[in-house]
Amino acid sequence: MFEAEAAPRTARMLLLSACDGQQAGIERGDDPTRALLRLQLPTRPDPRSYRDWTWVSCPIALPPTIPARAVLHLPTLRIRRGEVRADLAYTHAVPKTRRTGHTVALGVDWGLNTLLSAGAARLNDEGRLTALGSGAQFRAAGVLAKQHRLRRLSEHLHAKIDHYQRLISQDADNPLAARHAVLTGELTAVSERRSHLNQALAWSAARWAVDQAIAAGATVIYLEDLRSMEARGMGRSINTRLSQQVRGQIADRMRHLAAETGIAVVTVPARDTSRRCPQCLTVLRHRKAPDRPTAAGWKWAICPDRDGCGWQGDRDMGAWRRIAARGLTHQATTVTDRAGGQMVIRSVADKLEAKAVITPAGPQASRKDRSKTGPTRRRTTRPAPRRRRAPSPTGPSGPAGKRPEGHAPTGRTRLPRAAHRHQSVTTISTPSPRLRPEGSPSSRHRPRGAALGAGFHLRAHATRPRWEIPLPDTTSGIGSLS
Incomplete structure (x- = not known):
């Protein structure tokens, strides 16, 4: 059998996890960033006895992500670019997650364009719920756009491969077989790119959510149930985008990262989380934008109860308030799923749901309240005109002079070309019919100076040159001195 089989091809790595303590061991010293690996290696290619083996010490530099009190396990050694790398596993104690007794919770809502x-939210001693801050959003529009482009490319390659396969029809000598093989390799590469992109996006989104919980001091993350995001009844493009999201991977990574800090991850039902107001449970009115309250849309939510509540905000920002409030009020009904070991809240109780409202942190002034809170600002009796307040810059001395404020540039040193022409008194508009001489053409007269930008009005004569104006005779009334 050994002679019939080909030589085995294995990766250049050494698995030390299968060794016992007599062959390998790892321990930490006084420096928490260093570890010492000791293992027995043969001194000859064909070891025959214990004398052909020797102990080798390998110092390992530990990354700062490994806790100081973590228990190290035997690594896997591999060669990368001429260096020996160690894939090290470790174990450390973490706080135990609990199902109840939470006072600060992080609510997470899924979105389409805004991923998370x-x-x-905080549960006070008197049972009142308040929001801690205005929340945050995890936007991955660029990554999602690239994901959709790769999906469309994958679908296009699938269609071409299927078409070539029908043309080949089990004919290995067909000239299209080479193209079919090239497209198959390209499809495999695109699939790997999509897989790597989804993994990177899942880790990034999960790390962001757990960091938000750690910064807020939360002990639980209430996550919207994934079954509420089923891709059905929303149109072809929306259904495809929903089905391609990596929500399952994000939830799994979030549970993994949250368990390291003792934070529980609980899924809650998503019924009416975006439909009702987080402060009074009134059915919201969804609009396109805050500055377009009459345009139908889904992004901006407005509470119709103007007198009692008057809340308005982003639809997703109101949804996480509802999720956090529902989780804190229903935390006594949290159970552990036997199939996956995940904490879930299966149903919503109407009695507890009536208490799941967020109380505003401080008194909010109504839009109808026009009471004064300070002295009236003094206004001048002569308001400044609507133009540039700064004075016009000083222009260069020359024929252009200085222009007042306005949109035209003030740095022009030369006048238009037509202004340098000699303009006589005949540069006027079209004469009236009663002044037109007989036999003259009826075509409209076009002054060349005005057409070229000299600046004369159509109904005004040009001023005569200064040398054509006769000077007054001041010597006519003076007699002879003799």
Whole structure:
């Protein structure tokens, strides 16, 4: 059998996890960033006895992500670019997550363009719920756009491969077989790119959500149930975008990262989280934008109860408030799923849901309240005109002079070309019919100076040159001195 089989091809790595303590061991010293690996290696290609083996010490530099009190396990050694790398596993104690007894929670809402919207809420001693801050959003528009481009490219390659396969029809000598092989390799590369992109996006989004919980001091993350994001009944493009999202991977990574800090991740039902007001549970009116309250849309939510509540805000920002409030009020009904070991809240109780409202942190002034809060600002009786307040810059001395404020540039040193021409008194508009001489053409007279930008009005004569104006005779009334 060994002679019939080909030589085995394995990666250039050494798995030390299968070794016992007599062959390898790892321990830490006084420096928490260093570890010492000791293992027995043969001194000859064909070791025959214990004398052909020797102990080798390998110092390992530990990254700062490994805790100081973590228990190290035997690594896997591999060669990369001429260096020996160690894939090290470790174990450290973390706080145990609990199902109840939470006072600060992070609510996370799923979105389409905005992938995650999250914010923290606090349960006070008297049972009142308040929001801690205005929340944050995890936007991955660039990554999602690239993901959709790769999806469309993958679908296009699939269609071409299927078409070539029908043309070949089990004919190995067909000239299209080479193209079919090239397209198959290209499809494999695109699939790997999509997989790597999804993994990177999942880790990034999960790390962001856990960091938000750590910064807010939350002990639980209430996550919207993934089954509420089913891709159905929303149109072809929306259904495809929903089905291609990596929500399952993000939830798994979030549970993994949150368990390291003792934060529980609980899924809650998503019923009416975006439909009702987080402060009074009134059915919201969804509009396109805050400055377009009459345009139908879904992004901006407005509470119709203007007198009692009057809340308005982003639809996703109101959803995380509802999720956090629902989780804190229903935390006594949290159970552990037997299939996956995940914490879930299966149903919503109407009695507890009535208490799941966010109380505003401070008194909010109504839009109808026009009471004064300070002295009236003094206004001048002569308001400044609507133009540039700064004075016009000083222009260069020359024929251009200085222009007042306005949109035209003030740095022009030369006048238009037509202004340098000699303009006589005949540069006027079209004469009236009663002044037109007989036999003259009826075509309209076009003054060349005005057409070229000299600046004369159509109904005004040009001023005569100064040398054509006769000077007054001042010597006519003076007699002879003799």
